[in-house]
Amino acid sequence: MTQDYLKACKQLIGQGKYHEAITGLEFILHLNPNLSAAYSNLAICYSNLKNWNKAITSILNALGHGNNQYQDLEELLNILEKSELKSYVPLLEKPLKLAMELVKLEFRVIPLLWRQLISKHPKALSLASNSFTHAIDLLLQDEVFCKLIERSLITDYFTENLILISRQEILSRAVEGDDIHAYLPFLSSLACQTLLNDGLYSNTKQDRLYLNKILDNQNTTLEHFLLLICHSSFEESLMLWKKNQDLFKNDQFKSLTSDLQFYTDVSLSKNKGIINQKTSKLVQSFYMENPYPKWKSVKVSNQVKTNETDILFAGCGTGQQLIDFAITHKMSHITAIDLSPTSIAYAELMTKKYDISNVNFILLDILDIDTLGLRFDYIVCTGVLHHMACPSDGLAALNKVLTDNGRMFLGFYSRAARKSLKNIKKNIMTFLKTDEEGITRSGIKQWRSQLTTENKANAWYQVSDFFYLNGLYDLLIHPQQIEYSIPEIKALLNKCNLSFVSMSPTIKNREEFKLILAQNPTNKDKQTLDYWHKIELRYPEAFIYMYQFHVVKSPSSVLNNKRP
Ligand SMILES: C[S@@+](CC[C@H](N)C(=O)[O-])C[C@H]1O[C@@H](n2cnc3c(N)ncnc32)[C@H](O)[C@@H]1O
Known part of the structure; x- marks a missing residue:
């Protein structure tokens, strides 16, 4: 009987009738005070009603009684993320520590535990x-x-x-x-x-x-x-x-x-692959010493796409970008290539941490991608092509292995956004009394240790790359990089017969940027590079991380590709 009642309450929740569902669930708990599923559903109701105290109490009760630990912990994180609870709740510490040990929840727990800690130790963490x-x-x-x-x-x-x-x-x-x-x-x-x-x-x-x-x-x-x-x-x-x-x-x-x-x-990873091109060799040795990015956990979503596709991560680095992708696209075959054996080893070990088995790592230059004899429905290549001697050759090589209906997600440095990086680099050289060649790891550490409060307030000094040496090297001391403007990106895409589809701005949470975007709300405009050029002219930091966008093969090139 309890199960029938519970089913009815779940239906009420599905219909958004939370108050009715709560009455039903409380009745069930009156009959069976240990039924954890009833507490879990109560938590969902209260969370939808934004009654955070009751939502938290209910989910803690569910955790105390139940065996559905993973789902309940996940619901706890959902509630805490939505509630933005600022006060310290001692009872939350144990379940949050537990969630931290679950690989797929680890990333989400970290900011929540910080929030708890700041309110637990206000003197140490606020003054x-x-x-x-x-x-x-x-x-x-x-x-x-x-x-x-x-x-x-x-x-x-x-x-x-x-x-x-x-x-x-x-x-x-x-x-x-x-x-x-x-x-x-x-x-x-x-x-x-x-x-x-x-x-x-x-x-x-x-x-x-x-x-x-x-x-x-x-x-x-x-x-x-x-x-x-x-x-x-x-x-x-x-x-x-x-x-x-x-x-x-x-x-x-x-x-x-x-x-x-x-x-x-x-x-200790070995170099299993041959890289011939001169610039690729230079970039390879840079990333062997500085695998990028350094990371420990990533956000993993719950959605699973059931279609089977062939995906390429070109320049996968240490794999931070591909983990969530591999989990959500678990029926897909993912090929991940990079020049750097250390980055590949890092990424490969991380796929073990996340129990991922659909990624095949290969040490390979993008220029040689066609030697695999494979074609891909989706190619991700961000932060990579601008490190090649001739990015258009790299893009053309990727385009060659993209299926006719395929898409690419690309990322390039913006010259406008990176303008002040040149001054930072100059500042390092002046501080160390050296030229670019003379910048060393210990020199960078020394320079960083004397930054002023004013320096630190600058947007660039707050990007995560400023908080680890490999990141700083990637940002400031790269031996090979080309920066772009949007008209140059347009020309590059035209040269390779590719059409722009959509931009993914990475700083969409900045208030001033949101205001600018809101002034021109038509979606059609956003599908053109000219629109984004105008945006960047008004707000040069718009693409501080990179221009990141989707492209497809231009219709004419697809027609030309068709065999009779
Ligand atoms: C800045 S990291 C970006 C990593 C990853 N795409 C990301 O966004 O996290 C650039 C990576 O591209 C790789 N790379 C650069 N040129 C390449 C090439 N010609 N072929 C394959 N990989 C390349 C480097 O070895 C490095 O790991």
């Missing part, structure tokens, strides 16, 4: 500080804070500053012989962050003095070793790990050892 305080001390010993810096790249200067103050304090305490045992979880997580940001944080003179004392000590302890990793470059960290693996048998360091193993496997 700027130049010294180590009791509030910061408490924060460092919070497991959630440690998990967050272990799992995701820190992309704000406030948290970065807090981390640097803490790192300095713990190092000085360790050298002075204090017991720093309580900070081991923090240090282990900070070591993960340091690996993720490629050892971005530079060391002060005082840090170096302390580090030398640690290195002089014959008896390196676990604490010392962790401190060394937190102050080392990426390569030094992997060397340290190679020599001291035995120190880390304890389960407490599982995440750090797994990261160290991951990056070791990536860096």
